[in-house]
Amino acid sequence: MVVLARPHARYRRSYLRAHDEFLEAREGHRDGEGAWVEPADAGGYPGAAFSRAELETDEGFARLVRFRLDRSLEDTPRPTGHVPSTVYWIGGDDPAEYLGSLSIRHSLTPFLRDVAGHVGYSVRPGARRRGVATEALRLALPEAAALGLDRVLVTCDTANVASAKVIEANGGVLEDVRGVKRRYWVATT
Template sequence: MPQLAPPSGLVHRSFIAAMEEFRAEGRGGPDDDTTLGRTLCDYGGRWQDPAVFASYVAEVRSAAYPAEPLGVPVTTLWYSEGADYLGRISVRHSVATRFLREYGGHIGYDVRPTARRRGHATDMLRGALPHAAGLGLASVLVTCDTDNVGSRKVIEAAGGAFEDERGGKLRYWIRTDTARV
């Protein structure tokens, strides 16, 4: 049974394979300003080295990652089954910047391409809600691109209430105290 947990070196091999899957679908290019895209650009070819991967895991486990580009502390959890990396979800401790309030939201997630359409994103989002509640967030803003039907369904399945559309993003609020896990 897959579960959310802090990042770990136990998934090193499958994590690298997952990143190659993302790269094969075009992620990590110069125009990909997502957390995953920036990470692929910064670490991409260096993760093979166990010391580099261990350093990366330690960085992601710190509550400040990736505070610099987003301006707020972030907790990242990896979704895995044993040594099989399936995806990640990041919970931003606040939406203190205009970008996060308008477009980014509190939570972002990625499921590796070969693990999609199996309910993992929904399980990850539902599983992250109690963590957000533990940070004192009564509700979280979760956004997706207007054309991302899969992500829209994930957000709605986790209890997302549609607020509006801004700049190509659908914006939903999810109460953390009524999370259906």
Template sequence: MPLTLRPPRHDDETALRAIHAQLRQEGFSFLLADGDWDEVLETFRREAHGEGLPPGRVRADFLVAEVDGVPVGRVSIRHTLTDALLEVGGHVGYAVAPEHRRHGYATRMLQLSVERLAALGVDRVLVTCDDDNVGSAAVIEACGGVLEDVRSGEDGVPKRRYWITGHGA
């Protein structure tokens, strides 16, 4: 069965919190929101509609990547860029659960994200990754990403900045 992207649901809580805990051990935030599950889902709904966004946040779709009914990862698709996102955040953030890596899921997730942004009128998609994240760099390049440069973020970690133009994914 193909990988699909969809909004998170109430019945995803256990699986998504488990992936979040795994990725936290790698220093990565998976859920991008805290609180009880209803609050988390409401945060994602508001962000998807651009409602009541706190300073520095932009309209964004948080979507679960699913294969055969099993959540394998997530994407966060930002509709626009702030100055900070232009520096090191980009339009798309994605993560795959450790046990589901090396199956091509990240590549498909990024392809679908670029297609979604193209449908929203975004022709140049910025995607970033840590400079030492060879796997993510390979995914971005496989989707047509062209390295513009490497910049240090607020945390001092060098980030590769790639642009995917047109429908390159």
């Protein structure tokens, strides 16, 4: 079973184990999750930072959870050029099992339109090839519809055949290829 859940403290142990899996696989960037360190910028964003040591504590992990939840709010400070986005953690059979992350960006900037799209997701290496991403994207479509999006742009690298299959399994229609990105539109209803 795959579920989409808003970030919650119950995922801490599994989330940190997943982080270790991503590091072991040499995958630093995780679509749908966001970085642990965001520097301050000239547009007034004060920056944010989380360390592994801090996230090992209840208080530190609670701060990360709040940070991820607040990303959906219009008035939350964010890096210049970023838009509100709703972050979900992909869960499994165990209510504390973290399988990955998925984010729905509420609108598109020129960068998002060309490269990243409305939806980004990543599945921890140990949970891949089990249909997790396909089901997570399927579950995200009604959530995107609830945000007023009748269709979402979902992109993947041209070399990422697995992600292309996830998008196509959810009704994705290829619009074009721009550089190394395949760009699909997926109806939300």
